[in-house]
Amino acid sequence: MAPSSCISPAPPPPPAPSFQRxxxxxxxxxxxxxxxxxCANDMLLAMPKPQFKGTHSTPLIPTRPCSQPGRSHSHTTRSVSAEPTRKQEQLSASSFSKIRLLGKGDVGKVYLVKQKDTGSLYALKVLSKKEMIRRNKIKRAYAEQTILASVNHPFIVPLYHSFQSKNYLYLAMEFCVGGExxxxxxxxxxxxxxxxxxxxxxxxxxxxxxxxxxxxxxxxxxxxxxxxxxxxxxxxxxxxxxxxxxxxxxxxxxxxxxxxxxxxxxxxxxxxxxxxxxxxxxxxxxxxxxxxxxxxxxxxxxxxxxxxxxxxxxxxxxxxxxxxxxxxxxxxxxxxxxxxxxxxxxxxxxxxxxxxxxxxxxxxxxxxxxxxxxxxxxxxxxxxxxxxxxxxxxxMKPPIIPAKSNNAIDAVNFKHVKESLSFDLQKSLAAPPSPPATDDDDDPFADFGSAILHHDIVESP
CATH class of the missing domain: 1.10.510.10 (Transferase(Phosphotransferase) domain 1)
Incomplete structure (x- = not known):
């Protein structure tokens, strides 16, 4: 394409791009x-109480600034904690039931799952340790888990749970029904x-x-x-x-x-x-x-x-x-x-x-x-x-409100992804949690933290 001040009038629509760049x-x-x-971002505290809700029974809209975790507000909040409470057991893959495959990449897949004891829906990212080692992507998994566990903002997908088994890493995040x-x-x-x-x-x-x-x-x-x-x-x-x-x-x-x-x-x-x-x-x-x-x-x-x-x-x-x-x-x-x-x-x-x-x-x-x-x-x-x-x-009311069926688990806004036989979530669900490594040098995933994150819940008056 030669440089010019403008493109020819009424250009034809470009071919539909593939769904993966x-x-x-x-x-x-x-x-x-x-x-x-x-870090300081207290200007974000001036943002008013939200009025939209997540897929949980109460609206889960993070408001905590990164500089002051658990800071109290004039409205009712619950602080974020990376430690599970005494009443909560450490989660594992068996805590969830598979609903459908949402997407897949070179080292893992994303599933729509339901937490068995609460009925909450999550997008569960399942990463293969074997593939991450083979493709030298261990640091990328650490980066994502570390960043998502530390940030808390209404326009960033929340991470609620992270854990690992012998063969896989798991990140349970907000299920956004609108898809990509x-x-x-x-x-x-x-x-x-x-x-x-x-x-x-x-x-x-x-x-x-x-x-x-x-x-x-x-x-x-x-x-x-x-x-x-x-x-x-x-x-x-x-x-x-x-x-x-x-x-x-x-x-x-x-x-x-x-x-x-x-x-x-x-x-x-x-x-x-x-x-x-x-x-x-x-x-x-x-x-x-x-x-x-x-x-x-x-x-x-x-x-x-x-x-x-x-x-x-x-x-x-x-x-x-x-x-x-x-x-x-x-x-x-x-x-x-x-x-x-x-x-x-x-x-x-x-x-x-x-x-x-x-x-x-x-x-x-x-x-x-x-x-x-x-x-x-x-x-x-x-x-x-x-x-x-x-x-x-x-x-503010967004321009696009995602279509929803009567059954939220239909995931109508997601592209149909064919499940392959290379990975079976149900077998993964049956796998026990990864035992503690005796030597960090023997386990490249020893520092992958297991946590239950309790995000701030903002309640409308």
């Missing part, structure tokens, strides 16, 4: 720099959202990334496939196996500009003060600095946000080529183009404000990219988000 194999080299101060946001996009006319709807979902992603960066976490794999739709229609980020966390998140600093009447901004980028050379992500969403091997920081999440918004507005990503190498070449060298709607009498296309945001997020020079100076505060201050009150996002 190509992932880039991660390398292991990284360089970390950080400050020895605690990617599938929801595919069902929309033209596979696009109207600008106001795209703005709403982009704002929820920004709020989630802001929280992660405040906790020193870089997501690194933002894409519609890694975003789930809660039954309320709100988004939840998932799949943190490619994420990276600074050993010690720095405290946010204040950034002031020389512009008249401008307000000081909280620098969320300073919390995730790390730089790594890992080559990870999904090829259509990779930032130029990742492809060039220059090293990258939290600004890669803002690049991915730009691709995500573009895909919501136009139905395809801006730099996709016919091959992986061509996609990489276009990301590095191709100028950003937008479809031309000037001859369309029915639709004028996204606004100039929306295009301005995407341009600034997709700046190939990461030092000039929106978010590179002050992180989320800088992104939220763009005119595109002016109609959004970020403190009230949880109380």
């Amino acid at each position: 190509n992932l880039v194999i991660p390398s292991t080299k990284m360089t970390l720099t950080h400050t020895n101060t605690s 946001f990617f599938r929801a996009l595919q069902r929309r006319p033209g596979r696009v959202l109207m600008e106001n709807d795209a703005r709403f979902y982009a704002a929820e992603v920004v709020a989630a990334l802001e929280y992660l960066h405040l906790c020193g976490i870089v997501f690194r794999d933002l894409k519609p496939e890694n975003i789930l739709l809660h039954e309320s229609g709100h988004l939840m980020l998932s799949d943190f196996d490619l994420s990276i966390q600074s050993p010690s998140a720095g405290a946010p600093s204040i950034v002031r500009t020389n512009l008249p009447f401008s307000r000081p901004m909280l620098d969320t980028k300073s919390c995730a003060n790390l730089r790594t050379n890992s080559f990870v992500g999904t090829e259509e969403y990779l930032a130029p600095e990742v492809i060039r091997g220059d090293g990258h920081s939290s600004t890669v999440d803002w690049w991915a946000l730009g691709i995500f918004i573009y895909e919501m507005l136009y139905g395809f990503t801006p730099f996709k080529g016919t091959s992986r190498d061509e996609t990489f070449e276009l990301i590095i060298t191709q100028s950003l183009d937008f479809p031309d709607f000037s001859n369309n009498v029915y639709y004028s296309g996204p606004s100039s404000t929306a295009r301005s945001l995407v341009r600034k997020l997709l700046h190939k020079d990461e030092t000039k990219r929106l978010g590179s100076k002050a992180g989320a505060s800088e992104v939220k201050s763009h005119a595109f988000f002016k109609p959004i009150n970020f403190a009230l996002l949880r109380n």
Whole structure:
């Protein structure tokens, strides 16, 4: 595709993309720099009481900031604890009954399961230890479990239980009945959202990334496939196996500009003060600095946000080529183009404000990219988000409410995945919990924590 100011008028709809994009194999080299101060995100405490509920009998909407676990609020809450209470037994795979397969990957599968004693529904990720060892993905499993066990935010999928058996690791997470946001996009006319709807979902992603960066976490794999739709229609980020966390998140600093009447901004980028050379992500969403091997920081999440918004507005990503190498070449060298709607009498296309945001997020020079100076505060201050009150996002009605049958276990919003004979959950359920290792050197999974997490429960007045 040759660079041009615009694409030809009324472009034909692109072919429907497959339901799995190509992932880039991660390398292991990284360089970390950080400050020895605690993470702070108390601004999130100003968010009001939510009104949507989860799949449990009471609404399970996390509100605890990462800096102060168990902090009391003016409304009724229960604090998060990584330790089971005396009344609760340590869970194992036999505590759940299988309902259906939701998805599968190269090292494991995700099942919809029901906890036998409570009837609660979960998405149970089952990871094969053998495959993780063979594919050198043990650190990725640790990263996901560690991050999910430490974060607590309404737009991040909650982890409720983690445990292991002799052959498998288990992560029991919130079952989001809406399935992947990617599938929801595919069902929309033209596979696009109207600008106001795209703005709403982009704002929820920004709020989630802001929280992660405040906790020193870089997501690194933002894409519609890694975003789930809660039954309320709100988004939840998932799949943190490619994420990276600074050993010690720095405290946010204040950034002031020389512009008249401008307000000081909280620098969320300073919390995730790390730089790594890992080559990870999904090829259509990779930032130029990742492809060039220059090293990258939290600004890669803002690049991915730009691709995500573009895909919501136009139905395809801006730099996709016919091959992986061509996609990489276009990301590095191709100028950003937008479809031309000037001859369309029915639709004028996204606004100039929306295009301005995407341009600034997709700046190939990461030092000039929106978010590179002050992180989320800088992104939220763009005119595109002016109609959004970020403190009230949880109380706003989402544009898409997932379809539900009378029986929640039907999982109508999930793609039908054929079960293979290579893994039988029922046999896994019958397996006893993994015995304690006598020597950590003999068990690479010895540090995989078993925990029951009690998330804050916010009760409406």
